[in-house]
Amino acid sequence: MRSIRIWFTKKDTARYISHLDLTRCLIRAFRRTDIPLWYTEGFNPHPYLVFGMPLPLGVEGLREVLDIRLNDDDYPDERVLSELNRATVPGIEFLEVSAPKEKPLAIVLGKYSVIIPDVEAPEEFSNKCKTAVAEGNITIEKKTKKGGTKEINVCEHIRHFHSSFDKNGVILSFVLPAGNDFTVNPVLFCNKLFEIIGESDITNHKIIRHILMAKDEKEFR
Amino acid sequence: MYKDKIEKILPLVQKPARYTGGELNSVVKNKDDIDIRFAFCFPDTYEIGMSHLGMKILYSLINSKENYWCERVFAPDTDMEEALRKNNIPLFALESRDALTEFDAIGFTLQYELCYTNVLNMLNLSNIPLRSKDRGDTLDTPIIVAGGPCACNPEPLADFIDIFEIGEGEEMMIELLDLLNEYKKNNKSRKEFLLAASKIEGIYVPSLYSVTYNEDGTIKEFTATNGAPRVINKRVVSDLDNVFYPESFVVPFVEVVHDRVVHEIFRGCIRGCRFCQAGFWYRPIREKTVETISKQSQKLACTTGYDELSLCSLSSSDYTKITELLEELLGWAVPQKINVALPSLRIDNFSDELKEKLALVRRSGLTFAAEAGTQRMRDVINKNISEEEILSTCRKAFVGGWTAVKLYFMIGLPTETDDDVVGINVLSQKVVEEFYSNPDKPKGKGVNVSAGVSSFVPKPWTPFQWEAQDTREELKRKQQLLLETCTSKKIVFRFHNTDLTFLEGIFARGDRKLCDVIEAAYKNGCTFDSWDDKFNFDGWMKAFEDCGISTEFYGSRKRSYDEILPWDHINSGVSKAFLIAENEKAKNAETTAHCRQKCAGCGSNKLNGGKCDALNKNMVH
CATH class of the missing domain: 3.30.70.580 (Pseudouridine synthase I, catalytic domain, N-terminal subdomain)
Known part of the structure; x- marks a missing residue:
């Protein structure tokens, strides 16, 4: 075997x-x-x-x-x-x-990007995202293992948040916890972020996970 | 463009993989190479529709023709429907995501009467006129086809459906599409096409027939016009070994009701239970050979990756070579870690060794369709099974360690008395006692007898097609009677919703006057009628009232033998004289032997060149 x-x-x-x-x-x-x-x-x-x-x-x-x-x-x-x-x-x-090389339990982080197409004012949109993350309060509800919910502030966990734009749309990129012990769901984060910047009817964005990482942000092997 | 809009709504709905397409073995073709596009519609959710064998057969059959393309469409769940309507997205087919108006023909399969409003909803979501007469006289608007078991009485949908396929579809479907292809190429009118289609064996074009009524609402005359055939013969596939069977099934991502390789081992039924429509409608008996079944299911297991194979028929233990078949299948299935399952099977006839290899009896429980509580009642319905057989099977199961038994019964059967109803309790109680009389019963464990009690619905093509259906009040009284006379906590009753039974009874034997009611109910917001949580009974009652249609006329009225029945223009092979004789025998609680013991002369083999495998095969049982 x-x-x-x-x-x-x-x-x-x-x-x-x-x-x-x-x-x-x-x-x-x-x-x-x-x-x-x-x-x-x-x-x-x-x-x-x-x-x-x-x-x-x-x-x-x-x-x-x-x-x-x-x-x-x-x-x-x-x-x-x-x-x-x-x-x-x-x-x-x-x-x-x-x-x-490593055990699956070594996975703790995920590197993501979000592509938001057909944005009317991409520069403004991108700036609003940056501001919202910089202000440091994006709270989502997370289901606990015991079946309840608890609130977590994504800004305390997000790393390397970056927002860029071109004439077609906006691209966000960031790293979030994605491990057996603790995970932040990028879907919930995006929904909350869009809500905060007043764009909650956006549904055609695509979230992509590029790689999984072990501690110290080293690519999981 | 609505295709971009589809992407926008997918993240918002429950289980989006039901709407994405892209499943293994789904067929995508290049539109430019296609002459005829067919949308196979199942008027219920994906999970139910994807379990349906008929769709798998016809999907693969049509797609086996290079220039035809068949796609799948299911009724969107409530949240998806809302999203489609809100965003002005028409109902789309899963493979191409094209709207249904881009298809040449759209086919609905009618598996149960309570799906009729879903048919209308799917047409409406596609922006196709609900009524045939509003679809113009060109072939630009898709031809609306319907088939499946409920097409055995097509009349309640007569105004909405252009073409019914009566009987088995494997042959007539291609004949119909070939004709459509030819008539489209020659720019023929819709009317010319429909008339030509009506000449295909098994095809019924309701708009070519006119109906007049007597003052009491019964049918006075049913007339064929424009030279359409006076009688429509049910289509019967003669040779199951050589008829098309798929080499692959579309394998869904989401879990569906029946998620496995399914193989039909024979059609028809030798039993002749008098309440059972399928038992008469699917006659005559035609068996597939062991070699064909084994070869075809092995291929299917290979192309799908399924780890379960289920044999399907109306009564699998009546397959003449069932032991040989199982041994053959298990020979290759076990090494490949494939379970072979046999639903609705009598287990008495098999060796312990074979039983062990089969996944046919799970520890969770044993089911038994006793159908009625007293021997007299079982004789009336010709359910040829004795109390001793029921109890001895339960005894064996209890000795084998089972602690739960499911029994199925019906109430509201013709000639039923309160004694017969209470008999359900008596029999269930005997099963409980059987458990406690087992000296080796597991310590500290009780028995659990679950009695599923449904309400009888008289169906066309059965000996009971003339009988009155019990009213809702009467059925509720009988349900109450069962609860009141039950003294054991070990017996748990499960009843069917009497309002659903009531509607099912009306539409099973309905005529064309019900088309207005179905449309009115649909406009009152009725869809997914067979779903308890979505069923809107008030919407239906209002529809009957607004259309001035009496429900008693269809449900609780006993018909006379000489009344013209709404489905009399169809010939299922089974003769009316036979059904009348069976009904008369029922009144005297006389049974009829099954077809292998003695041919009862039902007449169904006439549509199959005189052949019936109940007669030709040597008796085994």
Whole structure:
């Protein structure tokens, strides 16, 4: 048995696949290949899949991560890649197979950008975003594990916030916590930010997660 | 452009993956290469529609033709409908996201009567006139087609649907599209096309027929005009081994009701339960061979990645070679970690070894369709099952460690007395006692008998098609009677909503006068009528009142054998004389042997060149 780490995208229509549905979707994709996927042992064997960090519904991921185990130590990595890409659905593309360096629990941050097209006054929009973040109070409600909610101020957690514009629209970029212990949902952040700057009817923006990072903002490997 | 608008609303709705398309095996073609575009519409939500085998078959069938393209459309959920209307986005097909007005034909499948307002809503969301007569005389407006089980009495939708496909669609669908292709190329009028279509076996064009009524509201005369055929024969596919079956299914992202490989092993039913429309409508019996089923389902498992295979039919244990079939399927399914499931199956006939391999009995419970509480009542409905068989199956289950049993019953059956109703309690109580008489029963555990009690709806094409339906008040009284006479806390009743049953009964046997009521109810805001939380009964009652239509006429009125029934112009093969004879036998609680014991001469094989697999195959059971 051998563990491998698979890197993939989740773009376009695939960004609307919920995490639970993605698991099922990928298991079926594996079943359409000859990849010797390792199943858990026991009364009800099921394929062993460990995802790095689920994406919120609607967010694109350019470099998502999934760990699996292979029954056959000699099954080549390139073959895993080509088989999966043959069996996949639109929007999910398998990029690379690597040996896991860190444990998935090492993931603590995500690097995001937000593309907001068709903005009437992009410069003003961009400046308002910068001001709102600089003022330091963007409070969202976060569900707690116990089922309640608590308020958190995104500004206390956001890093490297940047806002730029061109004639077509505005691009935001930032880093937010995205780990097993603590996560800030970029969807909720954007909705709140747009509400604060008086643009709450914007729905055609696209949030993209570029990479996942371990502590010290080092790319997760 | 509305396609950009679709992207804007997707983040705002629940489970957007229901509206994005892009699922595995969905078919996208280049519009420029396409002669005929067909939108297959399911008038309920994605989760329900994507579970439907008929859609999978016809979708793949049409798409197997290079120059035809079939896409899928489902009724948008309430939040999506609101978003579509607010943003002026027409209802769109999942594959191309094109509006339905860009299609040549639109086909609805009618799986249950209470979907009719959803059909109208989907037309309205597409900006297509609701009534056939308002669709002009060119083929520019899509042709509206409907099929499925409820098309066995198409009359309540006669004013809205251009063409009904009566019976099985695999062959007539392509014949119809070929004709449409030819008539479009030759710039023929809509009327010319409809007339030509009416000559295809199984096709019914309601606008080519006129109806007159007697003073009491019954049908006086039903006349074919313009040379349309006087009788429409139900279409029957003769050879299930050679008829088209898909090599792949669209695999949804969201979890749908039936999310697995489904394989139909035979059509028709040998049992002849007198309340069951499917049991008569899908006759004659036609079986697929073990080899075909195995080969086709193996291919499907391979192209979908599903880990479950479910066999489907009206009564799977009546498949002549069921043991051989299961052994063959398990031979390749088990090594591939695929579960084989067999819903609605009698388990007595199988070896323990085979049972163990099947996912057919889960620990969670065992279900049993007893249908009625007393032997007399079961004889009336020809449910040929004895109390001893029910109890012995439960006994086996309890010995095997089960603690929960689900029993299905009906109330409101013809000739039913209060004793028969109370008999449901008596039988349920005996099941409870069966549990406690088991010496090895698990310690500290009670038994749980769940009795699902639905209300009988008389349906066309059954021996009970002339019978009166119990009124809502009577059904509620009987439900109450059951609750009052139940002395055990181990029995839990589940009842059907009597208002839904009442409407279902009206539309099952309705005529063309109901078209106005359906439209009025739709305009009163009725949609998703089969959803308890969305059902708007007041909207329906107001519609009946405003249209001056009596509900009693359709529901609680007993018809005489000589009345012209709204579906009399259709020939299902099963003769009226046979249905009358069965009804008379029912009155005397006389049973009819199943088709393999003795052919009852229903007549259905006449539409299949005299062939019926109940007769031709050697008896096994």
